[in-house]
Structure formats: structure tokens, C-alpha cells
Amino acid sequence: MASRPVHVRAPGKINVYLGVGPRHDDGYHSLATVFQAVSLYEDVYASPSDAFTLEVDGDVDVSGVPLDDRNLAMRAAKLLAQTAGVDAGVHLRIRKGVPVAGGMGGGSADAAAALVACDALWGTELGAHRLHELAARLGADVPFALHGGTAVGSGRGDELTPALARGRFDWVLVLSEQGLSTPAVYGQLDLLRAQDGAVADDPPMSLDVPLAVLQALRAGDARDLAPALLNDLEVAALVDRPDLTSALVDGIRFGALGGIVSGSGPTIALLCDDPDQARLVQDLLRDTGRTALHVHGPVPGARVMG
Template sequence: MGQRPDAVHVRAPGKINVYLGVGPRHDDGYHSLATVFQAVSLYEDVYASAAAGFTLEVDGEVDVSGVPLDDRNLAMRAAKLLAQTAGVDAGVHLRIRKGVPVAGGMGGGSADAAAALVACDALWGTELGAHRLHALAARLGADVPFALHGGTAVGAGRGDELTPALARGRFDWVLVLSEQGLSTPEVYGRLDQLRAQEGAVADDPPMSLDVPLAVLHALRAGDARELAPALLNDLEAAAVIDRPDLGATLIDGIRFGALGGLVSGSGPTIALLCESPEHARAVQDQLLGTGRRALHVHGPVPGARLVG
């Protein structure tokens, strides 16, 4: 084992799903996915320090009142899983400073878990390496491996089978945040209901779950104008039925000049694609003028990394 620091700081990004195709529900309750993740410049900061047991505190720039501080928290589970796997008998105190909206469809909890794996590996000097950390991440949740790697990636299976995607240049997004979160299981359940109804507004389950070449070409070209018409989220119809205000935000975003937009993941965060940083700031200003909470971010950015 390597030299152990007294405390470490790891930063991990939130994500948006540039494309999210959802297959039919399996008997185990999960759905097959074909998705493209992009890590964006909205971060979770995890500070890990030596302790006798396992403790957790959470604060941040977003509402953290609904974040559990026990084993329901993915970061806590990540720390305990790593200790168990590596045979570590030490504990850890984790302080999470959240910048990614809670229950916003941007993978904040998964980013916390990825950051906790990297932080505890450094704190305890376990030196598990990227391959073993990825395997632990996949056991914690479908979005955790991506938060570990960052960048842009195609996800298959439950979203945890990752293939890096070539993405040139920079993509600028305006995120419109929501005060009230959405439950991921409820949104998937609503999609299943919509698909079971004759003449449902939701897309029929795709015959094959593949990310369209148009999405991959646009990312490879670094072309926001080419990417905009290819943006898709099969969960969007289900999210908007529960939250009609999300549909109104999408319409306003396009009216204010965004190239395209979609609900991120299971929502309720709206991601609006813009042509440049200047264009994004102009769209952001107009949305702020309507009383909405809008942030300008860019991607792709790296995954969970030690700071300092």
C-alpha cells in the first residue's frame, strides 16, 4: 500500500444524456438502454478524511434536504464496498459539497459514489487501479462507472457498459434547474404505462437499441448544429406528463434561440444545446428573465479526479 494522506479532495462531474433510448421493461424491473452520456462542468466535491467509523455530511449550492446520510447514500455505500473489497479496517468521514441538482436526472448521487471510490482509494492507499474501481462502480449503480470516467461515452445494457465516444471540441449547454425533483422509478413506470396504452404519445419501444449514427457523427465533428436535431430522450414524454412546466421550458428555450433541448435523464433538469459560449449566455439571460434558474455549462469534462 502507498503512503496515506490525512485527507483528500475529489471532484466528479454531473452528466446529461445527449441521447437516451429505452427498451421494454424486463422481468427484473430494469430496462435496456442505449444512451450517450456527456460529463458537464457542474460538479460534486467529496472530501474524505481519516476516521474511526463511517460518517457523512452534506452541504452545497443546491437543496440537500432530501439527501440521506446513512447507507441509502451511494457515497457511503461506495466507501464501505471499497473497504470490504480491499480488506481495509479503517473508517472515513465524507463531506460532500453538492453542485449537481438532487433528483435532477444529472447523476449527482452517482458522481458522489465515483468520487468516494477515488477518494477512499487514495486515503487508504489501496491502489486498486482503474479496472477494479470500474468493477466496483458498476456494482453501485448504472451511472457510477461513467462518473468515474467522464468525457463522452455510449452506454448499453443498463447504461453501465461503456464505450468512449469521440467528441471533438466543446459543447455549450444551458441547464434549467427545477426546485422539485422527479423520482426515476416513477418516470420509468409512467413510460411503461404510456407504452401499454393504445395510441400512446410515447415512442414505441425501438426494435433494436442502438445509438443513431447521426448522434455519433455530430459528436465526432464537434458540431452543435448537427447534434441538435438528433437529441432524443424516450423518458421525456413520461416526465412532461407529470410536469407540464418542463414542456413549457423546452418551448421557451427554443424560442429564445437554443438549437435544441431535452429533459436530462429522468428529469426534471432541462438541457438546452447552444452554438457557442456567447450564444449560451444570451439564452441563459432570457431564461433568467422569466424567473427560471438557468446555468451555463460545457462538456465534455473529465470524470472523478483528485484535486490538489
């Protein structure tokens, strides 16, 4: 067992494309999505301890983050200990940089980072494949946070296929002080789809990622990717938060190539042509009183630092 704290960093994500199928009897939806890990991070520090304890701080509002077994990072640490037969605890300190309940997978990044950190702290050496299996048991977005980069997700989003993405994509994130519940947004989508004509056939119910998305990523062409951005959850997120529409409209007006609600929202992701354009869009949005951040992707998944 390591005697010093282990520091692991894991990225938040944007769903460049998110197709959502009908609700299954088990409550889950089939997904076809393209994840891209971006340069907004969660840092997890794992220290030796006799018990399982957790503290959280960060650059974002963490007042709603649970400190018990409802926290994915805590569950990840206990799952790893149970799986590997470790008779020890851990103290986890999470420093959050990804918005809480922002549709960017911050909790999933914490869980992925906790798996990697505890594996290194305890010297369990489970390997990438076994860690991926444990990540999939914790949540649909956790395996991607483990691997990072750009990937196509199918099933519940946890069946990953790496996607070739050349170059760099620049995004401006418009953050919101009030989060959205992912289950609530999925429930709202189900209600809308149950109403005849509420969403019609647009967006489509297909679970195939369009070829145009994959080709644009492969070419590293933001101008081709922008018109292919799509999120089936966006219509449901905007029902609960109609104010997000103005952020999308202003982002395009200020020069972004395209925009989308990230995951279940409420974070808005605006795709820009290059870093200079992204910084300009960021500054203009800040001038309106919004919280805007320039990030880029793809970046690596959870990894030990220093």
C-alpha cells in the first residue's frame, strides 16, 4: 500500500451527439452517443485510512454533493475494495472543477478517478479491463471518464468504441448556477414523446450515430461537425429551463459555429472555429453576465498525476 496520497485527474465530457431510444422496462434508455472529454477536470486525492471518508471542495458550488454512499466516488472505492479483497479504508478528497448536475459527467469522473486512485493506493493492479468492468457497474458515463478521448457509446452509453478524432476542438461552456436532475430530464423526454406530435420525428429516434458526425471528427473539422450536433434530451431540458435558449442564441450570434445542451443539461456547449474565436465568444458571453469557460478536447481520461 502506498504511504502517500495518490492524485488522479479525470475530465468532464460533452455529448457531441446523443440519440435516446424509448424507455425500457428496466427504466433505462438505449443510447447512441459520441462523448468527447474536455479540459475541465475533477481532481481526486486518495490517502490511507482505516475507514471510508470523503471531503469535497472546488471551484464550483459543491453544497449539493453527498458525502456518503450516495456519492459515486465513495461507492467506487468500496466496490474496488470488495472486489480486490482489500481490508482497508481510504480518505478521498475531491476537488471539483466540473459543474455539479451540469450534464458534463462530473460525478462519473469522480468515480473513475477514485477507481484509479484506490487501485494505485492499495497496489491492487486490477488492470484496465477489470477497472472498466467496475466502472460500468457504477454508471453509464463512468467507463468513458476512465478512458477519455473521443468515443462512441452504445447500450446505456457504457459500451465504448474509440472514435478517431484528429486535431483539437474548441468549445465555450455556458455554466448555470442551478443544476438539472438527469432522471428528471429523461422523464420529461418520455412525457413529451407520449404526447402525440409533441416532438414529432425531429429529433429522430434512431440509435445510429450519423456518419456525418464521425467523418467530421475524423477530419478534425469543426465547421462540418457544427451542423451535425444533436441531443435528444435538449428539448426536455429546455422545457424545464427555457432560459437556456437565449444562451444558445447569443452564442451563435457572437460567432460560435453551433451549440448544444450538454447531456441532460443545463450546461450549454458552443463549438467554435479555433481558440481565438472561442476566447472572443467567451468574453462576449461574460459581458452579458454569464459564466463562460473556454475548453478544448479531446483530452485523456483518468490518470495518476505527478
